[in-house]
Amino acid sequence: MSIHHIVMFRFKADASAEAVQETCTRLLGLKDACLHPSTASPYIKSAVGGRDNSIEGLQVRARSAPVLVLHHCPPADGKLQSGITHVFVLEFESAADRDHYVNEDLAHRKFVETFITGPSGVVAQANVVDFTPGAF
Secondary structure (H helix, E strand, O other), rough: OOEEEEEEEEEEOOOOOHHHHHHHHHHHHHHHHOOOOOOOOOEEEEEEEEEEEOOOOOOOOOOOOOOOEEEOOOOOOOOOOOOEEEEEEEEEEEEHHHHHHHOOOHHHHHHHHHHHHOOOOOOOEEEEEEEEOOOO
């Protein structure tokens, strides 16, 4: 059963448009750069992404516990956006492929170190949610 890996970014306030574009291009490029350990072939089934264009404004900051936000019940601070601006969905054939990507894939690790955790990274916040379609 396939796994969908959703990645959401909030970029640093001083990130240039060029740096944001490069980050997005490189993340989507992982579809071809990440190679399966036994076949040496790309193993990410699909990768799509783009800039948030929701009119609902319900993108909230991740918290230690799940939070349900309804249209008629905005957060107490009145802020509906937490700065999440870009979202990506990667699809993997299996949990094993997703696990390899997250824990071992060198191309993915280099991306994370360059754009998220490294000293010159431009991502201020990254939220990740994985799910299997139809598994509730």
